Structures are given as C-alpha cells and as structure tokens.
Amino acid sequence: MTAALGVTPTIVLVGHGMVGQRFLEALAARGLTATHRVVVLCEEPRPAYDRVALTSYFSGKTPEDLSMTDMEFINDHGIELYVGDPAEAVDRETRQVTARSGKVFTYDTLVLATGSFPFVPPVPNKDAEGCFVYRTIDDLLAIEEYAKTRTTGAVVGGGLLGLEAAGALKGLGLTSHIVEFAPRLMPVQVDEGGGAALLRTIEEMGLTVHTGVGTQEIVIDESGAVTGMKLSDGSELATDLVVFSAGVRPRDQLARDCGLTVGERGGITVDEQCRTVADPHVFAIGECALASDGRVYGLVAPGYEQAETAAATIAADESEQLTFTGADLSTKLKLLGVDVASFGDAHGTAEDCLDVVYSDSRAGLYKKLVIGRDGTLLGGILVGDAEAYGTLKAFTGSVPPVSPESLVLPAGAGAPAQLGPSALPDEAIICSCNNVTKGTIRGAVTDHQCTTVPEVKKCTKAGTTCGSCVKVLGQLINAELEASGVEVDKGLCGCFAQTREELYEIVLALRINTYQDLLDRYGRDGARGGDGCEVCKPAVGSIIASLAPTIGASGYVLDGEQAALQDSNDHFLANIQKNGSYSVVPRIAGGEITPEGLIVIGEIARDFGLYTKITGGQRIDMFGARVEQLPLIWARLVDAGFESGHAYGKALRTVKSCVGQTWCRYGVQDSVRMAIDLELRYRGLRSPHKLKSAVSGCQRECAEAQSKDFGVIATAAGWNLYVGGNGGATPRHADLLAQDLSDAELIRLIDRFLMFYIRTADRLERTSVWLERIPGGLDHVRDVVVEDSLGICEELESLMAAHVANYRDEWAETIKDPEKLARFVSFINAPDTPDPVVGFVPERDQIKPDLPLLTIGQRPLEGSAQR
C-alpha cells in the first residue's frame, strides 16, 4: 500500500479460483492494474474455471468450456499469472511470498483466496486406491478414468456436492449409492418435507440413498483397492469407488503458518473490509475467509462480494466504501435434474413465523414459504419446481402483493396469481451471484440500449454465474422494452411480422395449408397479395411440409403451390453445384448397404459418368448430373430399391452408426439397427434446418453422436440421448437429455424433442443454436419434453406419428408423374439439349467441373437488352 517513491506497488493474489478471478476483474475495473504490479499464484494446472458448473463436464462440457479466464484480459492488464505454482510460504516481516518454483515476490498487499479443501472423515483406509474427492477438474478426470473399468460407486455425503457427485457417477454408467449421515438429503438447505420429496425423486432415478448412517471404514482388497464400505448400522456396501463429499473446510494453512489469526473451526479472520485482523497488508476473500459475522461462506456469491469489497478497500476510493458483513445463503440448484431452492429464513427460525406448505409426493413437489406474523415473506424451500424462485426471493423481506398460497400452488390448481417480475421493486435483487438489482437491469435497457439477454448480461454481469435468473432477466428486458415503446421487429422477413414460431402456431391452429393464404391473411400490410420473398417462402414451405398430414396439405413438396415455395435444391430434389450441375445422394440408412447396393450405385455412376465421393454421413454422393439426367438416374435407383436421401432438404439427413454389439467386441447395444430405425422413422421430416444424428454402440462413441442434433449412445442399461450437438464452423458438444432409455422411451423422447424443435426454432436455426437461445435452455427443453411441463407432449407425439404414417418417397412420386418430370429439362424450348455451360474435365480418374466454360455467356450488358 505504501510504496517507495518511483516503485510500482505490488499486489500478490494467492489462489486463482472463481473469487480470485473476480478480484482481478474488480481491480481492473478500478484502474488498479494500471497503477500496480499484479502477481497471481495458482495451484491448479489451469487458470480460474467455473467450479459451480463442474458437473457439466460429464454432460459434455470440456475443461476449456468451463474456463472463466480470458487470457486477453490477463495480458491486457499486465497481470502476471503463474499456473501450477502455488504459494508455499509467506514472510510478513519482509512481506515476501515464496512460490513452489522458488520464485519470491515482495508485496505491498497480499490477498489470500485459497478457497477450501474437501473434508474427508477420518475413517480407516480413506486414502485407499479408489477413494476420491470432488472439487477440481483433475478430480473429475481421475474419477472418470478409474470408473471406466468399474461398475459401482458410492458418495459419502448427501449435500449439494454429494448429489452432484452421485449424478456424475451415474452418468459414468455406475450403479450409484449416496450415504448421508443426517436423516435426510441436503440437510442444510431443505427441511424434512423437502428432503422426502427429493429422496423419492432421486430414488426413482435409480440411485440408492442411505440416510441416517455414517461411514465407519473403507474396505479394501489385498492390492489396497476399494471393494466396499462398512456403515454405522452394521451393514456393508459393496462398491468399487468412493467419493468423499462431506463438506469443505477453509484452506488456511498458509495463513496459520505465517501467524495470521484463524477461527476456532478454521477460516482466516477478517474485518468488514476483508482485511485480516492480524495484518493490515493482508486480505482474505472467498471460502478461506472467516467473515466479520463469524461465518465462512461456501457459496460463490458472497465470495464475489468479498472480492469487490477487498478491491474497493485497496483502491481506497472514498466514494465507494464497501463492506462485507454477511450474505444471503439463498441457493437454487438443479441436482440430478431436480430443482432445489432455498432462500431467506428457509428453516423458519424467526419467532412466531408461520408456514405455508404445498406438497405432492406423487409429482415429487414440495414447496414451503415461511411467513412472518405481519405477512412478510421471510424465506422458503422449493423442491421439484423452483420456477418461482427468482420472484419469491426478490420479494423476501416484504409483504407480497398476493396471498402466499397462490405463490406455491401449481398453475391450474386455482392459483390465479402469476406474479411477474414487473411487480418487483427496483431494489429487488435479481441476480444474487453478482448482486444485480432490478433497477440496474432496467437501466441497462433504458440507458445503455441493451435489447437482448446477452447484451444485458455483458453490461450488468447479471446471469453470468449460475444462470438461474436468466429467465427472469428475459422477462424484465421484454417488459422494459415494451414499456419504453421500443418496437423490436422480430419478424421473419419483410413479408411477415411474426417469428417462424408464431407462423408455425398460426398454420397449425388454423390449419392454413397454402402460403398465399397465410401471406394474404397474416402478412405485413405491404406484403399481402404480393409474391413473398426468398426468405419466407421456403420457411413457410417447410412448416407446411412438417405439418402436411395434420393440416391437410400434400406431403409431396412438389405438389401445386408448394413447388414454388421450395428452395432450388428441393425443387429439383438434388443439390446444385457451382457449375449448375447437381449431385445425387440416395438414402443409405445407418450407413448399412449390401454389396448389390454398392454395385448398383457404382454402375449408375459409371453409366452417367458421375464423380463419386463418400460423404461424412456414411453414404455416397454422385456429382455432375445434368438436370435432365436426374429422372433417369433416379428411375434406376428407385428400381434398385433406393429412395431419396433428402441431402437437398432442410430435413433429416443421416443417422450414422458404428457396427455396435453385433460385431464389435466392445459394443453393448445394436447401434446399427437403432440407427436404421431412427433414420427410417424421421426420413423426409422437414425442419427449420438440416438434422443430423448418430448412434454409438458403446461409450467409446465411434459414431460421434455427441456432435449431432440428436445423438444416441448405448449404455449397458439402454440408451443415452444427447441433443444440440454440432460440428462445422461452430462445434458444440451435445447435452445429455436423458439416460438409460429403453428403445420405446428413446423414440418417444426423440419424437417429442424434434417436434418441439420444429415448433419453436427460428428459420435456419440448428438445434445447437436453438438450445442456447430459447429461454431456460436445456432445462426448459427437458421440462417440456421429459416432464411435459406444457402438457403438449401428446400433441407432439401425434404430429410425429402423422408424419411417419404419411411418409412417401419424393423421388418415387416424381418419376411416376409426367407433368413433374417435364420440369427436369435444361431448356423449355429445347428439352433434349444439355446446358452447354455444364461441362467436365478429368481429374484423378474422375470428372470435375470445367470452370472456364462458365465464362461463356459472359457478355457486356449493352446491346443485349432491348428494353
């Protein structure tokens, strides 16, 4: 703090976790990185990452996805970050920190953000091979590796992290147990009723829960590896691995060693400025700190507040005197797919308080509100449905404008009160992780011209940590935009003011089966009666095709008016290439093809002189067909039993597969059969964008299912369904939607998922982008398609059933219809003349387009036109 003249003062930060990173951002925001040398010592081999989302690693997030550190930020601010090099000693006399590498740093200010370590109960053999903790990415990698050859796992601890760990073990394909010493799960957050609701739901998922028992000993075999555990009730539990998740303790050893004051039960004692009581040059923030209210906070939001407080104190900015005197412990989590939230005085410890409880064990619902004598909402617990969390939490401490029971009753059970966020006061905290009020969010819209959730997140940091408030955020932004009279044109194009989703609803509800009818009735004023445009015609054509059997339209995309709506490729049922020739792709479901099939394709390609190439989707593409050759080629393909592969359509493309159980010694299910079943079920399904899929026969994932719109991976117990994956320019790992499904469950869920996507996606929006965009994201989609929260699953299934029942091969239809065939000519006035611009030259024993030919016909404008 006081530095010799001319020498830049130094801040040394020990620990680069979420709180440490937030501290660096707070320093930068106050200009301190410009006036100070900032050194960071980080023990883990990677810089700060999102520990809260650790478990998402098992649903496909990579360590890189979890990173919270923007190296540009570190470099731009001249921060010296040493990863894998923890502080080993502090000398407060000389103000020096020594790192493991031997580097020594002299500090003016030292900030300890060393976090916490997992508590492992002192039971015999607790360090045996097969015992793990659940805290870092490296812990996860170790568990994943060990679990590969094991079948059973047990988690010690039924709290928040314990349930996450148990979910992770289940995701790794292990039979999973949870051992909790308390009489219920999540004893800190929920009461008996909430714990019971949670227990039922979790047991239904196939996890075994043992409550009210302690772990007495880890049982090992002669090699020293875990084989089971002895419990306090005398029973023994066989297990291959044990994950200890019985709480955390502050990491205060470094502080103890240099003589800083620590609390009786651990934690570095700090004052309201987060400065250690023993040394004004040293601060402690996050889970290693014992705050001035005598508590150690194990949540990220209070840690962030401490980081801001410490930074403000170091900046010594008189205008900003932050203090940290305690924090709210409200949490909302999704554990194993179950919403659990508790906020305020959740256990009703205030004098004279009353409970309002709604409980439905059948549905796994439990909601309790704690109300003061005067009607003030004091706190509550929500299990199974925490939709109202954001609103309820913001009302905590005030008397809500509606009766408490209407806030917990499910919709449709006589609960008229839909308390929107617009009813909240400006001081209400919407994002408690980042302490952002409703007023700040409104300001972002009105004063900073933010109009979307991502913009507001960037501007205010709201919703950037746990994400539980993002839904409320969206509602607030829209309400604010509406109130300020901003017209946000979300319309599909210049012809329609509606979004694609709205048009879908109109078409379905009113059974509108022609584009012109839709345009003339629902188009924008200037567009009605017109010709539409290249944006809305194929989009509406796709909606009509998706819903054809239900709305009474032809399922054949070249029928009547529909022909004029189709993109050029759909119009010719082939893919146009750069010289105006086409490529042809017959369906090869699941990538399985007979030698006879291969020979037929080879003969056709040879006879028509086509270039052939194997596609990424396990089929064969034949290039260089002239438009007039398409019907001839297809007549032979159809004759040999092939059908359209819809490579030209915004439709299902392929379902790739590995050979699976039938041949592969690792396979656990018949992936080829499932891929064929899926491809034949969804073939021809028109959608907002193309759909790709794959089925892998085991967890080795050779079919790359996690890069597909919907991907299926076999497990010993059935199938795991992943959704929203993508390859291409913006790759995205698919998210796990559901596990261990039977064949019928899998197909039913994919039916619902696809139809929900088709219903709600924007035009040309792949599932990966859609999943990121729609409010609530994956959780919402899961609620809708797994839990049927909107009550539409029956309709989604019946729409798909209609599609399946009415599927016809477009090419077989086309070659039977002379009128349609007449369109397949290069020239209407010379049907037998090929397009002279389409020519080919040899390359590597095949053909390629003759590009110089394309310059023929290039002529000056003058003289050619007579107008």
Next chain:
Amino acid sequence: MTLAPETTDLKVQVRLGEDWLTVCDLPRLLPGRGVAALLPDGSQVALFRDRAGRLYAIDNRDPFGGAAVLSRGLTGSHQGRPFVASPLLKQRFDLESGQCLDDETVRVATYEIRTS
C-alpha cells in the same frame, strides 16, 4: 412484361432484335418459378411468371458464379418490385431492370416478353 390472360393456347415469346421468338406454352410457366430457354445464338434466357400473371425475362447466367441458373432461383417481391434470388449465393436481381439488389455495380441483361 405483359399481362397474360389465362388461356391455354397462348404462347410465350421473347423479343430478339426485330423478331419475337416463341419459347413455350404459357401454362408451362408456374407462378413463382422460372424456366430457362435457349436462344439461337447459344445464350440463355430465364423466364418468370409472378402471382399476378406478369411475365419477366432476364439473362439466365448468374454473373457472380458464372453458371446458367437464375431460372432456378426463388422469386419474390421487394418494395413492390419483383426479383429472383440466385440459387448459388442468393444475390437478388430485379426482374424488370436486371439490377442486382445486393451489389449496385452488377446488372444482368433483360428481354422483352409477351404472350400471343
């Protein structure tokens, strides 16, 4: 461009210098879609018919990609003016003037068209 009453024996004709070249029967033109015709000099013309029955003719060659494909593009109207979007890279061309709506330096040739 001309208004074409719906009769089956009407022929579509394109003007070439002083002459009119008969290309096809009117019903072969589907509202909202185009067809290509080969001209005696080997060049190609793209013919379109809009929803109101009006006819248009422009050079079939996409000046950006070089392929003769404009007849296979999707048509529409933009601020009351008819256009076709190339099936290659989707540039739009005004069907009456040939002007590219996405690049003001590019224009394709247009032809007079009528029915008789």
